[in-house]
Amino acid sequence: MELEAPVGHVVHLLRSFDVDTGAPETIGFGKRTPAVGRWVIWALLALASIGTAILLINLWTSDSPWWFNVIFTLMPALFIIGCAVAVVESGRLSRMESLLTQRWAQIRQHATLTEGRVTDRAVSLLDNGGASSFALMVTDAAGVQVHARWHRSNPDNQGETLLQTQIPAIGSKVRIWAVGMPDAEAPIIVEALDPSVVQ
Secondary structure, three states, rough: OOOOOOOOEEEEEEEEOOOOOOOOOOOOOOOOOOOHHHHHHHHHHHHHHHHHHHHHHHHHOOOOOOHHHHHHHHHHHHHHHHHHHHHHHHHHHHEEEEEEEHHHHHHHHHOOOEEEEEEEEEEEEOOOOEEEEEEEEEEEEEEEEEEEEOOOOOOOOOOOOOHHHHHHOOOOOOEEEEEEOOOOOOHHHHHOOOOOOOO
């Protein structure tokens, strides 16, 4: 299973299941570069593009071999294009998460609780063996499957790296908060217990 999940499907890792607290107040997305930061990056990319264009003009008017010119034309061009694509994608996800946050605030009081179990999981590990992110596939009693992701950069998670023992195991119980039938477009919160603190 890949770590990808619909943007609005989020895992909350809890120490315990509180009773009668209602649906979570916030959906819990991770931090993203703010709009001002993206504009600063765009300005830097524009300056880098101008500087690269000047260097490439000098490169192609010199007597260097054509293959050398091609290599040193592609390298900075691909880097700048890659950065631009990343900034565009970050802005798109930021807008989508903002809309989903607003939608959750509007529909939260209508969210219903369904119990389920973890049926599959995927974990992304760091060099030190810690988990930087994970995704869960959960299935409720009716057989409906939901794929959700834990966001390390969510302020509630304090950017911490998890131990592998903190990731819910296959078969562990979860709580699914959703409005109506779960679908990829709607915000859904999957509450799972941190197995390292379960008594």
